Amino acid sequence: MKSIPHVVPQTLSRRLITTALAAAAILAITALVAPDRAWANLLLSGFFLTTLGLGGALFIALTNVCGASWSVAFRRVPEAMTGLLPLGGGLLLVALVAHLPRYAWHHHGTGDAGTFWFKELWLEPKFFIARAVGFVAIWIVSSRILVNHSRRQDTMTHTATTSASGVSSILFLAMFAVSISLAGVDWIMALEPMWFSTMWGVYQFSGLILATLSAIIIACILLRRVGPLAGVFSHDHLHDLSKLLLGFGCFWMYIWFSQYMLIWYSNIPEETSYFIARTHGPWGPIVLASILLNWVIPFFVLLPRPCKRNESVMLKIACVVLLGRFFDLYVMIFPPVTGNVPVFGIPEVATIIGMGCLTALIFMRSFAEADAVPRNDPWLAESLHYHA
Amino acid sequence: MSHRVLFASFEHEDDLLAAATAIRQKGLRIIDAFTPYAVHGLDRAIGLKPSRLTWVCFVCGMTGALGMLWFEHWAASVSWAVNVGGKPWNSLPSDVPVAFEAAVLLAGFGSVFALFAVSRLYPGKQARNIFPGTTDDRFVLVIDETNAAFDVVRVEKFLLAFNVVETCERIQDGGRYS
DSSP states (O other), X not given: OOOOOOOXXXXXXXXXXXXXXXXXXXXXXXXXXOHHHHHXXXXXXXXXXXXXHXXXXXXXXXXXXXXXXXXXXXXXXXXXXXTHHHHHHHHHHHHHHHTGGGSTHHHHTTSOTTTTHHHHHHTOHHHHHHHHHHHHXXXXXXXXXXXXXXXXXXXXXXXXXXXXXXXXXXXXXXXXXXXXXXXXXXXXXGGSXXXXXXXXXXXXXXXXXXXXXXXXXXXXXXXXXXXXXXXXXXXXXXXXXXXXXXXXXXXXXXXXXXXXXHHHHHOOHHHHHHHHHHHSSTTHHHHHHHHIIIIIHHHHHHSSHHHHHXXXXXXXXXXXXXXXXXXXXXHHHHHHHHOSSOOOSHHHXXXXXXXXXXXXXXXXXXXXXXXXXXXTOTTHHHHHTOOO | OEEEEEEXXXXXXXXXXXXXXXXXXXXXXXXXXXXXSOOTTHHHXXXXXXXXXXXXXXXXXXXXXXXXXXXXXXXXXIISOOOOTTOOSSOHHHXXXXXXXXXXXXXXXXXXXXXXXXXXXXXXXXXXXXSGGGGTTOEEEEEEOOSTXXXXXXXXXXXXXXTOOEEEEEEEETTEEO
């Protein structure tokens, strides 16, 4: 198969850099005026971008392990998404290392060392930072391994890398399941050190996969429009991605509600604190908005078959879900950091725009590093002729 | 109402797909196709309308969810109000799991039974294999002959280009061929 040349357009690249710098400047000013708020935005954007990059690697590993052939034609898209990991991880580590004292447990522990001795041990600052560095490092390395297997295949005529990527994918999935749960607990659940939820790990996963699928859908549709994936990414591929988005939207709602209902039913004060702060009072409408964006709207729009195959509908729905992911994280992170009244304004909009620009920029560069299609993959022909 | 149909059988799915597309381009109507296995793209080639089963599924699911929500509300806070854990009688979160299950149950059963009803299937129904080869190595198109312009000889000659193996005329009466 002929490889299609693709380069990063210079003017677009410059505009994205300028906008991202403007957003960073706004956040820097915010850091002077309202440091808590700027830190919450930094943590949110770091976590958002890291999980988006990690989601790309998860998609590759998951499809490899399943022996899925349908997704091979556009596999370079999730591969390019893993390029977000160094930036996202960097932002995250800046947020954690430079501002560790913002976690309530940093100065005086959880406040009850006798009862919560394990939590005290777990949240020991050096151990906490070492874990964070470890998670980010292992995610970057393991996603590089998955991407390199695939890129090396382009110059090979035998299938040794195909079987090697299968083994790496299995190991990645086991590592991912444990690390994302612990990372979510460390960085977000520990904002409220006395609160806990056993659903937290799977809740993090559900949001991650939802945002990842949306980003893949947007990237594939845009790349089909501008050229590299024209004639490669078909309506049937889009249809399957949309089906996954519909399914995982329901999964997100299922997990969200399971967490809520467990806590609501047992009604124990140490567990209910999370939802009382978020559903009683001004945060309530924002929680409802995140449910609307993550599940209600996508669910009813994605039910009819024609919508799932329509690229302009899917482009809009994927944007809605990404915005939903922002508000989902916003509701998790902001209440314990900025207080009982939601703050939403220029800094948050700057965060959203800045994340969008950086994602687009890094994605384009990462995508341009390799051929647009894994041309020597044994499953490519099957993927190109895929019927949903 | 009975009318005449033409059975055209092929040995390869590619021939079947090409013939189906060409026949529809000539303005003739294809009633059905019989194949040993599911052929990709055949639904489009014979001009099959999108299934309405999804709507049955959706309506059944919504009926299950809304019906169960109403029933739980009636049972737990109207007919026999019970205090459970000090919660309000009319507590939506406790109603959601059962409403969800009822939606899945009704959507599932509704779709299956609607499919049975539409395709006239019931337990103990005798299999009617209208063309023995279709369970083995034959791909059959059923072409409508009611069009006044239909000329069997010309259609048969036209189908030769697609390596047709055999053609025969049958009578269709409702869902039966004889």
